[in-house]
Amino acid sequence: MTTIQDIADKLGISKSTVSKALNDAPDVSEALRKQVLETAVALDYTKLRRYKKPVKKICVLIEKENIEYEKPHHFAYDIIMGFRQLAEPAGFEVETVAVDTAFQKNTAYDIFMLEHDYVGSFVLGFSLNDPWLKDFDNSKTPTALFDNHITGNPSTAYVGIDNDEGMDLMLSHLTSLGHRKIAYLSGSLGSYVLKARHSAFVRAMHHYGLVTDFENIGCSYYISECTEKYLPKFLESGITAVVCSHDNIASAAVTKCKQLGYKVPEDISIVGFDDLPIATSTSPKLTTVIQDRIELGKSGFFALSSLLNDIPISTFLLHSKLIIRESTSSVRTKKSSNL
Amino acid sequence: MTTIQDIADKLGISKSTVSKALNDAPDVSEALRKQVLETAVALDYTKLRRYKKPVKKICVLIEKENIEYEKPHHFAYDIIMGFRQLAEPAGFEVETVAVDTAFQKNTAYDIFMLEHDYVGSFVLGFSLNDPWLKDFDNSKTPTALFDNHITGNPSTAYVGIDNDEGMDLMLSHLTSLGHRKIAYLSGSLGSYVLKARHSAFVRAMHHYGLVTDFENIGCSYYISECTEKYLPKFLESGITAVVCSHDNIASAAVTKCKQLGYKVPEDISIVGFDDLPIATSTSPKLTTVIQDRIELGKSGFFALSSLLNDIPISTFLLHSKLIIRESTSSVRTKKSSNL
Structure with missing residues (x-):
């Protein structure tokens, strides 16, 4: 049986490029796509025939004001890819639809789906x-x-990573380096996932016998407010490590610490969440929790396919994985004398 | 193509009996099983041939000191049935193995699996x-x-119901009936699920703006201690509803309340969790949260099958569903004057 690898070998390109071409990814040229398709047909690639027999239509709905998806470095791009990698061979036709709040106000969700x-x-x-x-x-x-988790509706399922596990792994790492005074810096709690991470941080701190209070938690919609308002207070109060709700805040925090004359990680450890591309372009590179976005997309299809088969999944989480890079180190002894 | 329904129609028995016979359920007689198999072969039932071609062996491991599974009314019986209903058609040979703590001490898990x-x-x-x-x-x-949830091991997945949602639905129901002073009665927190339900209760109380403290939570390994030590204290302190961590405790609590001269639900509402057979044999019948055990078994197979395909599922939860029966009612006005 012909595989994607056979097509890749024949054309001298990578397996993932073949997969992208077969899935109509926007970063593959029309010429290359045509070549891949022709080769696939020539090699009698059977899966392709299934791609071309759409049975049922499903959509990926994007809130375009909150998440980017069109380019390979965008957060949602690989999630959509992973979803399509399972959905299309299973006989579904997948459409990607971007909506905003104005559109949602004008059309009820179920009516939109039916239409x-x-x-x-x-x-x-x-x-x-x-x-x-x-x-x-x-x-x-x-x-x-x-x-996003919807309570009490068996037609909905929540897909994501295990944030409790991610925070637990992060605090296990920081406490093993001697950190006890740890702060949390977060985007505003206007999204389910940031609320979940905030609670996960508090629970994990409790699990390691550490205290959280208003003094060591700062949340704001604006990253600049996180770094201008909260970070200096943390540093002055003797905090030795800052956990950030996502890598963009962590990256801004690293820059701000340097401006304030603190070395990362020698004076203060800073960690992120998500493993966004920015996590490896900061200096030092960020210790963070990885979300495998292809796997998350596949999980989205698993969950949806279960709901379509009347299995009332509530929650489908992937394991979190800690990536230790350069932004964390042991607490300095007599650190306070350096300040 | 022949289906289970065709075999059932031919023999004049139910579809589920045919399924049980094909899955070697212990409550189907040898004579009936033989008849079902012969009919299946006669009708050219193709799935049967897959049952007979075991590709890979998987096991259902039972901690026999903690859970019963052999008879249809036992808690784990339907879970195992659900698991086999998906696993065997998928080409797996399923063996059920009961172990105790002594056995676990003598043999490491991975070695046991390999052997x-x-x-x-x-x-x-x-x-x-x-x-x-x-x-x-x-x-x-x-x-x-x-x-059970294992933190930090991508080879393990946690399967269960959404306890947070269950507690949320329960407290939504009780608060809508006017209850504000609500207590929690639980088995000992020596199991992951009872710890999870305990936390879920505290979170749900917080969600509805209600207070929890040591005075309204009682946990004990012994049901008798729950009803002798904690329940009378709750009743004396003006508690109007008691949430129990499972139906066995709720059932005992109903009996004890009656002995103490309190009417259920007129004087006190009592609710359980799990929808065990006992939930409908108490008087009044218990309001409780249902766990669909067939679906849980199927979920167990989904999760295991994902792990076998290198998808690192951490958590796979089914939606909780509230069943309102007779053990809950509105708070009595001027209830305190009746005591």
Whole structure:
């Protein structure tokens, strides 16, 4: 049986490029796509025939005000790729639809789904303020939501990574380096996932016998407020490590610490979450928790496919994995005398 | 193509009996099983041939000191049925193995799995004290655990119901009936699931703006201690509803309340969890949270099958569903004057 590898070998290109071409990824040229398809047909690649027999339509719904997806370095790009990698061979036709709050206000979710003949959706980037979040409470359409949990509706499933595990692994790492005074810096708690990470941080701190209070937690919609308002206070109060709710904040925190004359990680350890591309372009490179976005996309399809088969999945989480890079080190002894 | 329904119609028996016979369920007689198999062959039932071609061996591991599984009314019986309903058609040979703590002490988990040629397992009934729970931390064998979560091992997955959602639905119901003083009665927190439900209760109370403290939470290994030591204190302190961690405690609590001269639900509402057979044999019948055990078994197979395919599932939860029966009612006005 012909595989993607056979097509890749024949053309002298990578397996992932073949996969992208077969999945209509936007970063593959039309010429290359044509060549891949012709080679696939020539080699009698059987899966391709299934791609071309759409049975049922499902959509990936993107909240375009909150999440980027069109280019390979965008957060949602690989999630969509992973979703399509399973959905299309399983006979589904997948459409990607970007919506904003104005659109949601004008059209009810279930009506939108019905009008377009979608039997289910995989939802990315919705915040707690998005109008459709209320629609999901009572929707009868099978809906898998990335990083959103709907209580009490058996037609919805929550897909994401295990944030509790991620925070636990992070605090295990920091406490093993001697850190006891640890602060948390977060984006605003207007999204389910940031609320979940905030709670996970508090629980993990408790698990390691450490104290959290208003003094060592700072949350703001604006990254600049995180670094201008909270970070200096943390540094002055003798905090030795800062856990950030995502890598963008961690990256900004690293820059701000340097401006304030603190060395990372010698004076202060800074860690992120998500393993965004920025995590390896900061100096020092960020210790963070990785989200495998291809696997998350596949999980989205697993969850949706279960709902479509009347299995009432509530929650489908992937294991978190800690990536230790350069932004964490042991607590300095007599650190306070250096300040 | 012949289906299970065709075999059932031919023999004039139910579809589920045919399924049980094909899955070697212990409550189907040898004579009936033979008849079902002969009919299946006569009708050219193709799936049967797959049952007879075991490709890989997996096991359901039962901690026999903690969970019963052999008879249809036992808690784990339907979970195992659900698991086999998916595993066997998928080409796996499933063996059910009961172990105790002594056995676990003498044999390491991974060695046991290797010796018996099992490529993965679905684990039921293990408490936090079971020796193999430590083995699961570092095991490389794909392992799906019912009601147990292992942090940081991508070869393990946690399968269960969404306890947070269950407690949320329960407290939504009780608060809508006017209850504000609500207590929690639980088995000892020596199992992951009872710890999870305890935390879920505290979080849900917080969500509804209600207070929890040492005065309204009682946990004990012995049901008799729950009803003798804690319940009278709750009743005296003006508690109007008691949430129990499982139906067995709720049932005992109902009996004890009656002995103490309190009417259920007029004087006090009592609710359980799990929807065990006992929930409908108490008087009044228990309001409780249902666990669909067939679906849980199927979820166990989904999770294990994902791990076997290198998808690092951490958590796979089913939606909780509230069943309102007779053991809950509105808070009596001027209830305190009746005491």
